[in-house]
Amino acid sequence: MADLELKQVTKQFGTFLAVKDFSISVEKGEFVSFLGPSGCGKTTTLRMIAGFIEPSKGEILIRGKRVDGVPPYRRDAGMVFQNYALFPHMTVFDNIAFGLRYRKVPKDEIKKRVREMLELVRLPDVEGRRPAQLSGGQQQRIALARAMVIKPKVLLFDEPLSNLDAKLREKLRVELRQIQQEVGITSIFVTHDQEEALALSDRIVVMNQGGVTQIGTPFEIYEKPSTEFVGAFIGQSNFLNGTVEAADRDTLKIKLAEGILVGAKKTAPVDLGAKVKVLIRAERIDLKSKPQATHLASDTNVIKGTIENWSYLGGNVHYYLRLENGQSVFVIEQTAGKTMFQKEDAAFLVFGFHNCLYFPRHT
Amino acid sequence: MEKAALKAPAYRSDEIPDAATGQEPFFIRLLQQRGFIAGVQFGPIVFWIFFFLLIPMLIILFYSFCQRGPGGVIEHSFSLKNYTHFFVAPIYRKVLIKSAVIALEVTLGALLVAYIPAYYLATVKMKNRILLLIMLIVPFWTSLLIRNYSWILILGREGIINVYLMQWGIISEPLQLLYSEFAVVLGLVHWVLPFMIFPIFSTVDNIDFDLVNAAKNLGANSLQAFWRVTLPLSMPGIAGGCLLTFILTIGSFVTPSLLGGPEDLMITMVIAERFLTLFDWPFGSAASIIYLAIMIAFVLVYDRFVGLKRILNM
Numbered sequence: 001m002a003d004l005e006l007k008q009v010t011k012q013f014g015t016f017l018a019v020k021d022f023s024i025s026v027e028k029g030e031f032v033s034f035l036g037p038s039g040c041g042k043t044t045t046l047r048m049i050a051g052f053i054e055p056s057k058g059e060i061l062i063r064g065k066r067v068d069g070v071p072p073y074r075r076d077a078g079m080v081f082q083n084y085a086l087f088p089h090m091t092v093f094d095n096i097a098f099g100l101r102y103r104k105v106p107k108d109e110i111k112k113r114v115r116e117m118l119e120l121v122r123l124p125d126v127e128g129r130r131p132a133q134l135s136g137g138q139q140q141r142i143a144l145a146r147a148m149v150i151k152p153k154v155l156l157f158d159e160p161l162s163n164l165d166a167k168l169r170e171k172l173r174v175e176l177r178q179i180q181q182e183v184g185i186t187s188i189f190v191t192h193d194q195e196e197a198l199a200l201s202d203r204i205v206v207m208n209q210g211g212v213t214q215i216g217t218p219f220e221i222y223e224k225p226s227t228e229f230v231g232a233f234i235g236q237s238n239f240l241n242g243t244v245e246a247a248d249r250d251t252l253k254i255k256l257a258e259g260i261l262v263g264a265k266k267t268a269p270v271d272l273g274a275k276v277k278v279l280i281r282a283e284r285i286d287l288k289s290k291p292q293a294t295h296l297a298s299d300t301n302v303i304k305g306t307i308e309n310w311s312y313l314g315g316n317v318h319y320y321l322r323l324e325n326g327q328s329v330f331v332i333e334q335t336a337g338k339t340m341f342q343k344e345d346a347a348f349l350v351f352g353f354h355n356c357l358y359f360p361r362h363t
Numbered sequence: 364m365e366k367a368a369l370k371a372p373a374y375r376s377d378e379i380p381d382a383a384t385g386q387e388p389f390f391i392r393l394l395q396q397r398g399f400i401a402g403v404q405f406g407p408i409v410f411w412i413f414f415f416l417l418i419p420m421l422i423i424l425f426y427s428f429c430q431r432g433p434g435g436v437i438e439h440s441f442s443l444k445n446y447t448h449f450f451v452a453p454i455y456r457k458v459l460i461k462s463a464v465i466a467l468e469v470t471l472g473a474l475l476v477a478y479i480p481a482y483y484l485a486t487v488k489m490k491n492r493i494l495l496l497i498m499l500i501v502p503f504w505t506s507l508l509i510r511n512y513s514w515i516l517i518l519g520r521e522g523i524i525n526v527y528l529m530q531w532g533i534i535s536e537p538l539q540l541l542y543s544e545f546a547v548v549l550g551l552v553h554w555v556l557p558f559m560i561f562p563i564f565s566t567v568d569n570i571d572f573d574l575v576n577a578a579k580n581l582g583a584n585s586l587q588a589f590w591r592v593t594l595p596l597s598m599p600g601i602a603g604g605c606l607l608t609f610i611l612t613i614g615s616f617v618t619p620s621l622l623g624g625p626e627d628l629m630i631t632m633v634i635a636e637r638f639l640t641l642f643d644w645p646f647g648s649a650a651s652i653i654y655l656a657i658m659i660a661f662v663l664v665y666d667r668f669v670g671l672k673r674i675l676n677m
Contacts, residue, residue: 052576072579085577089595098591099581150581 001064003028003186004049004154009058011044018044020210022058026154026188031180033189033197036207037233042190045207046156049188051075062153073102078147079156082163084139086131092118092142093127099150117145120179137168144176148183155180157189161196173199194234198222206230224267228277228359236282238329241361244274251299251353254278258325260303263296264356276358283332284355287319287341288348299353305329307345321347427649435642445649455633455650459657462629465544466613469551470605473559476552477604481563482593486572503557511621514550515541518622542624550618555611559604566600567593602669610658630654 004026011019019041026032034042047053049060051072060068067075078099086095096114105113118124121141131139140160147155160176161169177200180187191197197204198218206213206221206229214226225231232239245261246253252264254276262278270276288302295302305321308328317340319331329349341347393399427445432438449455484495502510517523518540525537540546570593578588616631623629634654637647665671 050576050580052579071584072576073582073584075580077580079577079580081573081577083571083573085571085573087574087577087592098578098583102582102587146577146581 002026002061003030003063004188005059005061005064006045006049007059007061009045009048009055009060011041011048011053012056017210019048019055022212024205024212024215026186028186029184031177031187031189031200031202033191033201033204034207035191035194035197035204035234036213038192039209040207041210042192042205042207043158046079046158046188046190049154050077050079050156076150076153077156078150078152078154079158080140080143080147080160082159084131084136084143084163086139086143086146088131090130091127092123092129092131092134095131095142096127096146096149098146103150113149114145117149120148120182121145122175136164137172140164140172141175144179148179148185153186155185155187157187157191159191160189162191162193169196176200198234206233208233225279225357228279231279231357231359236330236332238278238280238282240278240280240327240329242276242278242358244270244272244276247272252358253296254356254358256323256325257327260323260325261296262301262303262356263299263353264358265299265353267357270358270360275361275363277361279357279359280329280351280355282318282330283316284351285329285331286350287331287333288350289341289345291348293350301349301351301353301356303349305347305349307341307343307347309343310341312340319347321349323349423648423651425648426645427652429645429648431643431645435644437644445646446653448646449650449653455630458628458630458633459654461627462613462631465547465551465619465627465629466609468544468548469555469612470608472548472552473555473608474601474605477556477559478563478601481560481600482567482597484560484564485567485570499557499560507554507617508621510553511550511618514546514553514622518546518549541622542627544623544627546622547619547627550622551612551615554615554618555608558607558611562603562607563597563600566597566603570596606662606665606669606671610662613658614654 002025004024006022006024009019009022010017022041022045024032034045036042044053048055048068049062051067051070055068058068059066062075062077067077087098090098093114096117097110100110100113114127115124118127121144123138123141123145126134126138126142131142134142140163143160161172164172173196189197189200198221201218203215203217204221205215208229214221214230216224216226221230222234225234228239231237240256240262242254242256242262244252245255247266247270250266252266252270253261254264255261256278264278291302291304293300293302303323305323307319308322309320311318312335315335317333317335319333319341321329321331323329331349426437428441428443430438430440430442430444480499484492484499487495515522519525520537520541522541524540525534528534529537574592574596575588578592579585583591613629614631615629616635619627619629620632630650631654634647634650637643637650662671
């Protein structure tokens with residue numbers, strides 16, 4: 001049985017449709033991220049699971065039991081808030097023990113379980129302190145301990161890392177994943193940070209404008225985005241307009257402006273002459289100073305461009321090129337073992353057919 | 364604050380030189396005078412405190428050691444008689460205690476009445492909030508006298524409460540509502556309500572509502588979440604409102620005079636009587652000084668146990 005199930009959950013605020021027809025089934029121990037731009041409805045959905053907001057339509061089930069309409073304090077869904085939401089007037093111990101006291105756990109056991117949690121989040125010596133005496137990262141770990149000590153059926157995270165600085169965020173991300181796997185608790189993680197979602201999740205739900213756009217593993221989301229939105233939102237991509245020129249069983253030839261052809265692996269049925277948008281990931285393009293292969297032979301594209309600009313970022317370089325048809329392309333290259341191109345240099349963009357995705361285009 | 368004041372010249376001379384003469388305009392040179400800025404900022408305050416607080420207080424202190432001569436003349440002969448009389452005569456102690464009791468009753472009453480509207484104001488939607496705040500403030504533009512007289516119309520023997528209760532046959536004799544401690548407390552609660560509502564409103568407004576959500580998420584129902592989270596976190600506002608209310612009511616004069624009976628004497632009424640009816644300025648002054656000293660002591664004790672810093676930081 002799924003630990004958490006959402007069936008066509010819809011939320012309407014007045015005339016504004018915040019979430020529409022959200023359905024998902026989350027297995028025990030699974031880590032699922034809701035990813036999307038701000039205002040996409042991800043937090044609203046999370047708060048509906050927690051019970052702070054009631055859905056307008058649809059069903060929410062936790063371990064097969066319907067919980068929509070059940071008040072939050074009887075849902076057994078632990079939540080970790082973006083701003084930690086630790087009780088400022090209580091010690092760390094009392095914060096973590098808060099939920100246990102409403103579960104009529106005996107005093108000795110409360111002590112034991114709070115200590116265990118503090119060990120688990122690697123902060124064994126702070127139980128007497130006030131939240132204000134802890135750093136942001138420590139506060140968030142206490143918040144995690146407070147949510148987990150009640151042994152909730154699902155753990156809900158509302159952008160828990162977004163108030164931390166970049167280095168700490170990555171460190172805590174790794175720890176969070178470790179702790180989650182150690183405990184094996186079913187988790188829902190709301191974020192607008194694609195890297196966070198990719199690194200943490202078993203599955204990602206990409207949301208846009210209240211709707212679910214794609215549900216899949218991080219690999220599927222990145223390699224096989226189902227819509228142009230998903231492709232654009234996750235990763236750094238180039239979009240080029242074109243029309244389908246030729247198609248055989250496995251490959252397509254797409255004509256860009258000024259007659260430049262690119263080859264793509266056929267992933268979905270498409271008509272000849274259909275207008276499409278071609279997506280090429282910036283880091284999947286190799287830049288060569290000489291065309292070492294023939295264009296369109298052995299499933300490889302080789303297209304000539306000129307370096308217009310570049311920015312050096314240490315580990316990698318961002319190149320901004322112009323193709324012969326005037327379209328701009330953005331390429332990310334590793335710096336290791338490569339000579340850098342300079343402005344005005346000619347360069348050949350080399351990328352396989354399988355790195356060339358396409359989406360229908362209406363304009 | 365002083366540092367900010369000294370940095371205050373908004374324009375530097377190199378930014379706005381006078382084009383024609385190459386000289387800085389007069390007002391900029393003026394603004395660059397440290398003394399001028401400090402003078403403009405602190406001058407009026409210092410003037411006010413000196414002439415309208417310090418000097419009158421010193422005069423009162425001086426009078427308190429004098430004696431009342433025949434016909435209300437102030438005899439400049441130093442003596443502590445006024446002070447000893449205040450503490451020896453039981454009536455003043457009684458009045459002081461009565462004042463404190465009434466002030467305490469008003470504080471508790473106002474707290475009970477004010478908390479719910481304050482909480483509601485803090486949690487209601489922004490759009491409605493402004494309207495509600497206006498509705499709260501506007502009645503207090505009415506004169507205190509008029510508000511007190513309206514209580515006379517409501518509570519009096521022929522007031523609407525007695526008239527209707529008799530008409531409905533609930534009572535046969537009019538109740539003695541007016542000219543009682545009850546009427547005084549009621550009138551004072553009405554008067555101090557905004558002073559209680561606003562501090563509580565501003566603290567509750569600053570409570571992160573996710574804390575309440577977190578409490579519910581951990582298993583507390585709405586009442587428990589309120590009791591363990593919202594109420595403790597609104598304590599600074601409650602403490603601030605109570606202090607304001609207590610100080611204001613213990614020193615109130617108009618309401619107890621108009622709504623109170625002969626038993627409901629408050630310290631301010633005794634002092635006023637000394638000054639205005641008996642022309643005994645020296646004793647009135649001594650009573651004022653004692654009252655002031657007690658209030659200062661009270662605030663210090665309050666600070667010791669509640670912490671004014673915490674209230675002011677809210």
